[in-house]
Amino acid sequence: MTADEAVVAVLDALEAAQVPYMIVGSLASNFHGIPRSTRDADFVVEVPPGNLEHLGSALPPGLTLQRQGSFEAVTGTTRYLIDLAGSPFVCELFVRSDDAHDRERFSRRQRVRTLGRVAFVATAEDMIVTKLRWADAAGRSKDIEDIRNIIAVRGSELDWAYVQRWAAEHGTTGLLEQIRGSIPPA
Amino acid sequence: MSPIVALTDELYREEVARARAMRPEDKLLEGPRLFERACGVMADGIRHQHPELDEAGVRALLAARLARLRAIERR
Numbered sequence: 001m002t003a004d005e006a007v008v009a010v011l012d013a014l015e016a017a018q019v020p021y022m023i024v025g026s027l028a029s030n031f032h033g034i035p036r037s038t039r040d041a042d043f044v045v046e047v048p049p050g051n052l053e054h055l056g057s058a059l060p061p062g063l064t065l066q067r068q069g070s071f072e073a074v075t076g077t078t079r080y081l082i083d084l085a086g087s088p089f090v091c092e093l094f095v096r097s098d099d100a101h102d103r104e105r106f107s108r109r110q111r112v113r114t115l116g117r118v119a120f121v122a123t124a125e126d127m128i129v130t131k132l133r134w135a136d137a138a139g140r141s142k143d144i145e146d147i148r149n150i151i152a153v154r155g156s157e158l159d160w161a162y163v164q165r166w167a168a169e170h171g172t173t174g175l176l177e178q179i180r181g182s183i184p185p186a
Numbered sequence: 187m188s189p190i191v192a193l194t195d196e197l198y199r200e201e202v203a204r205a206r207a208m209r210p211e212d213k214l215l216e217g218p219r220l221f222e223r224a225c226g227v228m229a230d231g232i233r234h235q236h237p238e239l240d241e242a243g244v245r246a247l248l249a250a251r252l253a254r255l256r257a258i259e260r261r
Contacts, residue, residue, distance in 0.1 A: 003218035023214070031214045034205040037224050038217035039252065086245070088225065088252050089218060114211040121214075140259065152202045184195035 001062040003089035007041045010082060010091045011119055013058035020046040022109035022120040024094070024130070026146065031114075032124040033149035036142075041091045044106060044122070052080055052093070069095070077102075101129060101166055124154045125162050132172040144179060152183050225252075 001009065007027065014021045023031070025042025045052070056065035062085045069078040076099065082091035096106050105126035112121055122130070128147050135143035151158070167173045187195075205213065225248060232244050232251075239247065 003222050004215040007215060007218055026217050027214055030217045031210050033213075034201055035208070035213045035216035035220070037220035039221050039256075041218065087222075088249055089221060112210070114214060142259070149202075149205070152198070153205050184198055186199065 001084060003084065003087060006063060006084045006089065006091060008115055009060050009063055010041065010043070011117065013055055014043070014045070016058040017055045019052070019055055022106060022122050024122045028122045028127050029146040029150060031121055032127055033146060033153050039089060043091065043093050044096050045093045046096045046106060105130065124150050125159050128163050129166040129170070132167055132176055133170050136172045136175055148179050148183060151180060
């Protein structure tokens with residue numbers, strides 16, 4: 001199984017197991033912005049802690065859900081890994097936290113028709129808000145690049161009032177303006 | 187504006203235009219595909235550097251290099 005086939009298989013398993021989810025991370029950035037290489041596929045799932053057992057049995061051979069979730073310090077959530085046999089590629093499931101923006105972005109997830117199926121993806125605005133937070137806290141250059149690319153590709157279609165409200169809440173307005181200012185005019 | 191800035195801006199505008207022309211579902215799966223291609227090239231480099239390694243050894247060294255890259259990114 002290839003890495004892109006693994007992503008599709010995880011989407012199908014989440015649907016089959018009736019686990020509410022949304023695609024986040026670089027997959028969602030690629031969806032809204034400019035595609036780049038990524039070694040993992042990230043999903044946010046809405047399940048009670050320890051209640052992902054049935055997902056494991058919905059996965060095809062070659063994909064294995066690690067039963068033990070780990071606490072993820074950066075996001076403050078529990079993370080479960082799905083390994084792809086013989087590959088360094090990994091799928092990561094983050095349990096939705098009680099953080100105010102985490103709750104709102106999950107409620108705003110987009111239902112999109114893609115890859116011949118219905119899938120749920122975090123909105124472009126919520127990807128910007130989340131990645132601003134990560135870039136501010138962890139200083140990862142790829143988060144800044146992802147934000148820049150989403151803004152450049154989606155531009156005026158974005159709900160700027162929503163982005164600015166959360167940026168103000170998170171104290172990332174300065175970083176947002178800095179990134180916007182770095183985008184060459186069309 | 188310096189010629190270098192003008193060029194990088196123009197290259198970026200072209201990159202944005204290409205992304206806008208792609209189907210979102212193709213963009214969604216492009217990340218994992220690019221990663222696999224990059225791993226294939228990295229593995230070729232390891233085989234060239236270490237012809238004595240078998241496939242398990244190549245995979246182990248590839249995993250170690252990826253782990254090192256991840257650690258650097260997280261700094």
